[in-house]
Amino acid sequence: MAVEVKYVVIREGEEKMSFASKKEADAYDKMLDLAEVLGDWLGTGPVALEDEMRDQMALWLAEQKDALSGILKSGKLPGAEAEEPAAAAASEDAELTDTVDIKSAQKRAKVA
Numbered sequence: 001m002a003v004e005v006k007y008v009v010i011r012e013g014e015e016k017m018s019f020a021s022k023k024e025a026d027a028y029d030k031m032l033d034l035a036e037v038l039g040d041w042l043g044t045g046p047v048a049l050e051d052e053m054r055d056q057m058a059l060w061l062a063e064q065k066d067a068l069s070g071i072l073k074s075g076k077l078p079g080a081e082a083e084e085p086a087a088a089a090a091s092e093d094a095e096l097t098d099t100v101d102i103k104s105a106q107k108r109a110k111v112a
Contacts, residue, residue, distance in 0.1 A: 011032060
C-alpha cells in the first residue's frame with residue numbers, strides 16, 4: 001500500500017484544487033486571495049459586471065498578475081519591447097512613403 005500526501009485548497013467548503021506540494025497549494029491559495037480582492041475592486045468600478053463575469057475577470061487578472069504588473073510598470077504589453085524597434089522602423093518607412101507620395105502628387109499637379 002502506497003501513502004500519498006495531497007495538499008487540498010478548500011474555499012467556502014468547496015474543494016478547489018489539490019496539489020502534490022505545499023508550495024504549489026500555497027501559491028494557488030494566494031492567487032485565489034488576490035482574485036477575491038480584485039473582484040471586490042472591480043465591483044467598485046464604473047462598468048457594471050454580473051457577479052460571474054466579475055469573478056471570471058478577477059480570477060484571470062490574478063492568474064496574469066506578472067503580466068499585469070509589467071504592464072502597470074512599463075505602460076507596455078509584455079513582449080512589446082522586442083517589437084518596438086521593428087514598429088519604429090515600419091513607422092519610419094511609412095513616413096518616407098508618405099513623403100514620396102506627396103512629392104509625386106505635387107509634380108503631377110504642376111504638370112496638369
